[in-house]
Amino acid sequence: MSRDPLNLLQGTVDLLVLKALTWGPQHGYAVSRWIRKRSEGALGLEEAGLYQALHRLDRKGWVSATWGLSENNRRARFYELTAEGRQQLRTESGTWRQYAAAVFRILDARQAEGSS
Amino acid sequence: MTRIRFRWPWRRESDIVAEVGEEVAFHIDMRTEELIEEGNPPMAARKKAEAEFGDLEHAKRMIGRQDRATESTLRRRMYFGEFWRDAIFGVRSLRKSPGFSTLAIAILGLGIGLSTAVFSVVSGVLLRPLPYAEADRIMTVWQLDGAKGVREQPSPGNFLDWRDRNRSFSRLAAAAPYGYDLLNEGEPAHVSALKLTNGYLDVLGVKPILGRPFAPAEFEVNGPKAVLLSEGLWRRRYGGDQGIVGRVLTFDEGKFEVIGVLPSTLVYPWQSDVYTAQGFTEEARKLRSQTYYNVIGRLAPGVGLEQAREEMGRIARDLEREYPRTNTRVSTPVVPLKEAITGSAAASLVLLQGAVALVLLLACVNVANLLLTRGLGRRPELAVRAALGAGRGRIVRQLLVESGLLAVAGGVLGVALAAAALPAVVRGATRAGLPRIDSIALDLPVLLAGFGATLLTVLLAGGVPAWLLAMGTDGLAVRGTQAAGEARGARRIGRTLVVAEVAIALMLLVGAGLFGRSLQRVLSEDLGYATDRRMLLTSHFWDRYPEPERRALFVEELLGRIGQIPGVQAAGAGSALPLSLVGSDMDPPFEVVGRPAPADGDAPTARLTIATPGYFGAMGIRLLRGRLYTVADRGEGAKVIVVSETMARRTWPGEDPIGKQILSRAGGPPMPREVIGVVADVRHAGHEEAPQPEYYVPHAQWPFGSMTMVIHTTGEPATILRPAQQVISTLEPGLTVSDSETLAGRLAETLAMRRIILTLIAVFAGLGGVLAALGIYGIVSLTVAQRTRELGVRMALGALPRSLQALVLRQGLGLAIGGIVVGGLGALGFGRLLRGMLYGTAPTDLPSFAAATVLLVGAALVAAWVPARRATRVDPLRALRGE
Structure with a gap:
């Protein structure tokens, strides 16, 4: 990791966190590990930001938090998608896809428009 | 078995800090372990984990801030949500017993309505400031003849000496009652008048709404004749004609030029049709034996009432020396204007407000009792709710919301009643000869008072039973109503409430008796003349x-x-x-x-x-x-x-x-x-x-x-x-004729206040009696219902229905007698305050007390008789089998 990881937009972190919770309640550490694994470390997500995102989503009511026991029997705070959060994930990922596609279309352009 | 630690339903500040710390620590620990597994030395692993996390302290602060915001939103939402649920639940549970709800709302509505209506008069007549600038600095000055013991309007001579010698008043002025025959267009009419001395309008601070006040020359004895019309006469006779200024009116004393119109706020000594300027002839200046001036003055800056009284007293003693023939033992009381205006009405109004406050209190006690009785019947429901985890505070709130709903409905009904009764109230006040009728209205202070009464109702009628019932739910089994020890406690409170109701009712009844006897005594006095079929016509020629x-x-x-x-x-x-x-x-x-x-x-x-x-x-x-x-x-x-x-x-x-x-x-x-x-x-x-x-x-x-x-x-x-x-x-x-009225009509006016007070107190007392009887009925019925099994046993053992009936009746009677004793003592205490308003009747008047007692005992017997009959119809077999 010699290169500086990409700086992530706040909305993107939220989206990633919501996605990480799609398969059931997770504690913050599991969310962080999952994102690191899936992105193969490329996103360089700072945990501080991730936890802030989790609590922010809690406040918005997109996830709900409860204390439970982790796999190694420690008290951990588990986050679960709410119905509203699930809905939010669907629309946000749709928007993100369109956005990314648009960016790609520009990056993949071979020649200047209008010269054909 | 895991012991569940006590937790508040919400997180406190310290909880939030601890939880955030715990969550972050968990993360660091987990990551450290992972890094160690990957082959890092433990110390380096922890360092690395912490570095990966970022600015730890900053993150904790940010997360804590988020959580606090989350908490407050949550708490607010929870509170309102519960309140709303309580309200909906309350409405539903009240609708399930429409009889109870209607009765409670009606009682509260009546209590709040009556007290609001009476307060509208008290507020308008007594409390509202007079419509003058710094009205509390305006005083009236009188002469009190020590020999006759009567407060009189001063004479011209005395007034002029007071005016010239005093330093306490920035201005002293007088109004003399007078009358003119108005001879212009249309029917000749007699108009009432006040002759005002220079400065009268300045003392009050009243300015003409049209035209100008008197000029100094018009106060000269032979100066130009000018007249100010009252707003009332101007609208009545001249249709509010804006061009009235400058018109010349012919009175029996000559032609007067209209110079302006005075607003209807000029109420002292009374509202008059026209106002003219009063000058002083040489003879008038010497006149001390004829007394007809109404003297007012505005205190000079920095001068207090006591100071003014002292100085006027000094002047009176000087005049006593100078004019012994007319001024011996004549003192000069200084009375604030408002007191002079409201004077005799104040005591009556305070009395009525007190009586109506008793009625409201009685209504509250009654509804409290109803709620308590109903609450006892709902104990299984409350117990279930307590068992399911509703805290005491939660149950109190539920009950308070219910009584609050009743009180608000009662308050709305009450204010509506008061508003509907307002015209009748104003008519009554007019008939009673109260001053300042114009300012009687359902205005903001009155509505606030109605709201206050409602609030009081919630606390008194709802709070007490709610608290008692919630106490009772502690550790209460979901067993049902039978034989629960705490019920006895609540019932004891219920009995106390009924005794209080009877006591209040007795005080009201005694009051009605005292005023009734007073009126009887008054009417039995020989007037010395007959008043029926006598027409009066006054004429000046x-x-x-x-x-x-x-x-x-x-x-x-x-x-x-x-x-x-x-x-x-x-x-x-x-x-x-x-x-x-x-x-x-x-x-x-x-x-x-x-x-x-x-x-x-x-x-x-x-x-x-x-x-x-x-x-x-x-x-x-x-x-x-x-x-x-x-x-x-x-x-x-x-x-x-x-x-x-x-x-x-x-x-x-x-x-x-x-x-x-x-x-x-x-x-x-x-x-x-x-x-x-x-x-x-x-x-x-x-x-x-x-x-x-x-x-x-x-x-x-x-x-x-x-x-x-x-x-x-x-x-x-x-x-x-x-x-x-x-x-x-x-x-x-x-030739004009004025004051055409019947002698009987005039007599009725002198009795109106007494009759109105008597009628109102009698109505209050009647209401009180009914409410007290209702209370007795309620508590005795409850006891009979709860003692069904006992009564059944007694019957099975051979008790006669008659003796069971007596048993129940005795309970009702006991409550009544308790209340009568307490109320009797109260009536003896309060009665002394009435002394000044009674006539030929002692506040300890035995017949009044006896009649009130007999009435209440009778009401108690009737109220207890109904449940007593029910007691004798208990089926022993069914009672023994139990429910």
């Missing part, structure tokens, strides 16, 4: 007949013609009739011929009435001794008088007054007048005034120019008005 002889002839002729009208039984005329609002100024000192002349100021005084021979017959005044004067006692003949019983007794104790002579100082040179008869005492101010000494002079021997005719009719007195006026206008075209 000084200017039409300047010569005394012609005045005498005119009155004789007029009465002769009126006597001819069919339907007239008798007709007479007097200078000042009983029950007239403006009293006679004529009670001149007199001497008894043949006795040594009394020292200056020591001469006895008596009321003097100038009357025609027919006056006694028309008024129904009884002759006791001697003879009445007749048309034969003419001006040129021997001067005669008729005296009242009190005058005869005081002046000639143990002697025969017939043939005795007095020397009257008033009305020209003193001349001896011989007593030819004694008549019954006449109570001029109505039943309640003790008879004053009085003597009658024949009109022919003192032809007064301002007389009130009294016409005794065979039928309805009002029917005589038109023919009588016809007779007057044929005999003397253009």
Whole structure:
């Protein structure tokens, strides 16, 4: 990791966190590990930001938090998608896809428009 | 078994910090472990994990901030959510028992409505500030004759000396009652007037709404004649004509130019039709024996009431030295204007407000009892809720929300009732002769008071039972209503409440009794004259007949013609009739011929009435001794008088007054007048005034120019008005007649306040009795319901239905007697406050107490009899089997 990881937009972190919770309640550490694994470390997500995102989503009511026991029997705070959060994930990922596609279309352009 | 740690339903500040710390620590630990597994040395692993996390402290702060915001949103939402759920649940549970809800709302509505209505009067008449700038600095000044013990309007001479000598008032001014005949266009009319001295309007700070105030020249004795109209007359007679200023009106005293219109806020000494300027002739400046001025003053800056009183007292003592004949023992009370206006009404209003407060309290107690009774029936429900985890606070809140709903509904109903009753209230206040009727309204302070009453209701009627019931749910099993020990506690409170209800009802009933007996006593006083079928007509004719002889002839002729009208039984005329609002100024000192002349100021005084021979017959005044004067006692003949019983007794104790002579100082040179008869005492101010000494002079021997005719009719007195006026206008075209009213009507006015107070207190007391009976009924029914099993056992063991009935009745009676004893003590305590308003009745009046007791015992027996009957119909078998 010699290169500086990409700086992530706040909305993107939220989206990633919501996605990480799609398969059931997770504690913050599991969310962080999952994102690191899936992105193969490329996103360089700072945990501080991730936890802030989790609590922010809690406040918005997109996830709900409860204390439970982790796999190694420690008290951990588990986050679960709410119905509203699930809905939010669907629309946000749709928007993100369109956005990314648009960016790609520009990056993949071979020649200047209008010269054909 | 895991012990569940106590947790608040929400997170506190310390909880949030701890949780955030724990969460972050968990993360670091996990990551450290992972890194160690990957082959890092432990120390380096932890360092790396922490570095990966980022700024730890900053992150914790940010996360904590998020959580606090989350918490407060959550808490708010939870609170409102629960409140809303409570309200919906409350409405649902109230709707399940419509009878109970309707009764409770009706009782509260009645209580709140009555107290709001009474308070609207208290607020308007007593509490609302007068419509003047710095109104509390405006004072009235009086002269108090120590010998007579009466507060009088000052005389012109005294007023002028006060005005010139004092330094306490920035301005002192006076108004003198007067009257004019208005002779311009249309029917001639008599208008009431006030003659104002320079500065009167400045003291009050009242400015004309049209035109200008008086100019200094208009206060000169022979200055230009100017008149200010009242807003009322201006609108009534001139349709609010903006061009009225500059018009010239013809009064019986000449032509007056209208210079402006005064607003209706000018209420002291009373609202008048027109206002003219008062100057002072040389004779008037010396006048000290005639008292008719209403004096007001505005305190000078920095001067307090006590200071002003002290200075006026000093001036009074100086005047006493300078004018011993008129000013001996005359002091000068200074009374704040508001007190002078509301004076006699204040006590009555405070009394009514107190009584109505008792009714509201009674309503609250009653509803509290209803809620408690109902709550006892709901104990299984409450117990289930408690068992399912509802805390005591939660249950109290649920119950409070329910009673709050009742109170709000009651409050809305009450204010609606008060608003609907407002016209009737204003009519009643007018009839009672209250001042400042215009300011009675359902305004903001009154509505706030209604709201306050509602709030009080919630706390009193809802809070107490809610608290008690919630206490009872602690550790309560979901067993049902039977035999739970705590129920007994609540029932004991219930009984206490019923005793309180009976006590309040008794106080109200005793009050009604005392006022009823007072009225009875008042009415049993002999007025000394008859009031039924007597029509009064007043007329002023000084200017039409300047010569005394012609005045005498005119009155004789007029009465002769009126006597001819069919339907007239008798007709007479007097200078000042009983029950007239403006009293006679004529009670001149007199001497008894043949006795040594009394020292200056020591001469006895008596009321003097100038009357025609027919006056006694028309008024129904009884002759006791001697003879009445007749048309034969003419001006040129021997001067005669008729005296009242009190005058005869005081002046000639143990002697025969017939043939005795007095020397009257008033009305020209003193001349001896011989007593030819004694008549019954006449109570001029109505039943309640003790008879004053009085003597009658024949009109022919003192032809007064301002007389009130009294016409005794065979039928309805009002029917005589038109023919009588016809007779007057044929005999003397253009002569105006004022104050045409019946004597009975005037008498009713003097009794109106007493009647209204009695009616209201009686209504309050009746309500109180019904509510108390309702309370007894409720608690006795409850006991019977809860003792069904016991009653069944007794019956199975052979108890007679009669004895069971007695058992229940005794309980009801016991409550009533408890309440009667408490209330009796209360009535004895409060009764002393009523002393000033009672008449011939002691506050400890036994018949009033006895009647109240009998009524309440009766009500209690009826109220307990219904459940008692139910007790005898208990089926022993079913009762024993239990539910």
